[in-house]
Amino acid sequence: MIKKLGKTLRENTPPLVSPRPKRPGEPAPGVADQAKEAGIHTVGWIDERTSLSGAGRWLMFRKVPKGTNWFYTLGSATLFAFLNQAVTGVFLAMYYDPSPTRAYESARYITNDAFLGEFVRGMHKWGSSMMVILIFLHMARVFFFGAYKYPRELNWVIGVVLLILTFVMSLTGYLLPFDQRSYWATIVAANITASGPLAGPYLGDFLRGGAEFNATTLSRFYSIHMLLVPGLIAALIGAHLYLVARLGTTAPPWLKAQEPEQLQEERV
Amino acid sequence: MASPRKEPKSKYTGDRLYPGSFEGETVTRRRFMNLTAQGAGAVAAGAFTLPALAFAIGSPIFDAPPIVWQDVGKLDDFPNDAYLPRVISITQNIGEVGKTTVYLRRRNADIDPPPDPPGYSEPVVAISTRCMHLGCPVRYVQASERFICPCHGGVYDFAGKVVGGPPVRPLDRFYTRVREDRVEVGPRYSVNSELKRFDKYRDPAQDLDGIGPYLYPPRPSVPTLPEPPS
Numbered sequence: 001m002i003k004k005l006g007k008t009l010r011e012n013t014p015p016l017v018s019p020r021p022k023r024p025g026e027p028a029p030g031v032a033d034q035a036k037e038a039g040i041h042t043v044g045w046i047d048e049r050t051s052l053s054g055a056g057r058w059l060m061f062r063k064v065p066k067g068t069n070w071f072y073t074l075g076s077a078t079l080f081a082f083l084n085q086a087v088t089g090v091f092l093a094m095y096y097d098p099s100p101t102r103a104y105e106s107a108r109y110i111t112n113d114a115f116l117g118e119f120v121r122g123m124h125k126w127g128s129s130m131m132v133i134l135i136f137l138h139m140a141r142v143f144f145f146g147a148y149k150y151p152r153e154l155n156w157v158i159g160v161v162l163l164i165l166t167f168v169m170s171l172t173g174y175l176l177p178f179d180q181r182s183y184w185a186t187i188v189a190a191n192i193t194a195s196g197p198l199a200g201p202y203l204g205d206f207l208r209g210g211a212e213f214n215a216t217t218l219s220r221f222y223s224i225h226m227l228l229v230p231g232l233i234a235a236l237i238g239a240h241l242y243l244v245a246r247l248g249t250t251a252p253p254w255l256k257a258q259e260p261e262q263l264q265e266e267r268v
Numbered sequence: 269m270a271s272p273r274k275e276p277k278s279k280y281t282g283d284r285l286y287p288g289s290f291e292g293e294t295v296t297r298r299r300f301m302n303l304t305a306q307g308a309g310a311v312a313a314g315a316f317t318l319p320a321l322a323f324a325i326g327s328p329i330f331d332a333p334p335i336v337w338q339d340v341g342k343l344d345d346f347p348n349d350a351y352l353p354r355v356i357s358i359t360q361n362i363g364e365v366g367k368t369t370v371y372l373r374r375r376n377a378d379i380d381p382p383p384d385p386p387g388y389s390e391p392v393v394a395i396s397t398r399c400m401h402l403g404c405p406v407r408y409v410q411a412s413e414r415f416i417c418p419c420h421g422g423v424y425d426f427a428g429k430v431v432g433g434p435p436v437r438p439l440d441r442f443y444t445r446v447r448e449d450r451v452e453v454g455p456r457y458s459v460n461s462e463l464k465r466f467d468k469y470r471d472p473a474q475d476l477d478g479i480g481p482y483l484y485p486p487r488p489s490v491p492t493l494p495e496p497p498s
């Protein structure tokens with residue numbers, strides 16, 4: 001009886017471990033079966049050595065409050081705007097030449113001659129505005145939903161630093177096309193920086209790489225734009241997402257906190 | 269000392285009954301190793317961070333470019349009641365980007381104050397086109413005898429003094445000298461509202477009246493003349 005029940009159970013329940021361990025007497029799996037299980041086998045091989053699936057489950061399968069709505073996607077939208085900037089930026093860098101005599105010509109080549117160059121440059125250019133707009137919408141969502149309050153203050157602070165770093169990206173990226181508009185905008189930006197008392201003049205020198213706009217200013221901005229700040233932004237986005245996963249998201253403010261049923265009964 | 273709850277610990281590890289402690293030992297070997305390893309890490313990190321930072325900061329803030337004198341034409345070409353534009357290279361070897369327009373005229377005793385310092389004769393007045401609001405390029409309009417900035421409406425009179433708009437001080441000037449009847453333009457200098465000379469020129473938007481020169485100190489990145497040209 002018990003033996004029979006056990007057999008039925010084994011046949012009717014889905015296997016807990018897939019691929020199911022080979023039982024003695026079963027024929028060896030054919031090539032087709034092996035190919036079918038290659039994917040799960042590879043994932044299993046990696047997971048056995050890293051335990052990454054636990055982290056993945058922790059990150060992906062979180063409890064979400066009731067009332068979560070489309071406004072909660074603004075952060076992810078910003079993230080994808082950043083990824084768009086990162087990917088298009090890396091490929092623009094393949095054609096761009098950050099030297100004062102060649103920069104304009106290389107930007108012109110990207111726009112007019114390179115295959116899909118105008119499109120990819122447009123993605124980067126309009127994507128940067130998109131990213132700033134999305135950041136502000138995301139920030140407004142967090143502010144009006146009260147999602148910056150305890151225990152999420154640190155995440156707000158990280159978000160503000162990310163906002164400032166995005167502005168640094170906007171400033172340094174603006175010079176790179178190296179046309180009249182970028183050149184004079186950078187002159188004005190460096191002079192605004194230098195107009196701060198005491199430390200201002202030295203900060204202006206640091207930004208320009210000297211007392212005048214010179215041969216290293218463009219490469220300086222380029223290096224800050226594509227090496228220094230993107231690395232910082234990526235690291236801080238990691239910290240931002242870690243805190244989101246750790247602390248969870250807040251319910252929208254129009255939802256009242258629901259009392260446990262037990263307490264409701266007691267009050268009645 | 270009001271009766272302590274606990275006897276304070278001895279500083280000697282031997283008194284605290286650490287196994288294998290030495291005579292007179294105050295720092296445990298575990299703690300010593302810990303500090304050594306972390307100190308070594310700090311030294312290693314500093315060994316690449318500090319030089320890299322100094323590399324990024326040092327040259328821009330402390331290195332001044334060399335002084336260059338550029339020929340702009342014969343002395344007789346320049347009138348003393350109107351400006352002639354000339355193009356000079358403010359930064360060498362970076363092509364068109366390094367160039368700027370300078371407006372020149374001969375010294376006019378009716379307008380210009382006596383030379384300062386007294387040894388410097390300044391035969392030609394060279395006005396920089398860098399607006400003292402935020403650095404846009406001003407142009408000279410002969411009809412109104414004004415320098416006008418296209419960005420935010422800064423207006424300067426014939427001597428370069430502010431007569432309207434946001435600029436904080438008169439237009440910068442350049443040192444000039446005459447060599448064999450040819451006018452040469454040298455480094456830039458700044459002036460305050462009384463046309464007092466500041467050898468170490470300042471960036472635009474930096475006021476040079478009152479406490480201005482202290483709020484915006486001179487920078488080592490600006491080239492200085494060893495002595496005023498004669």
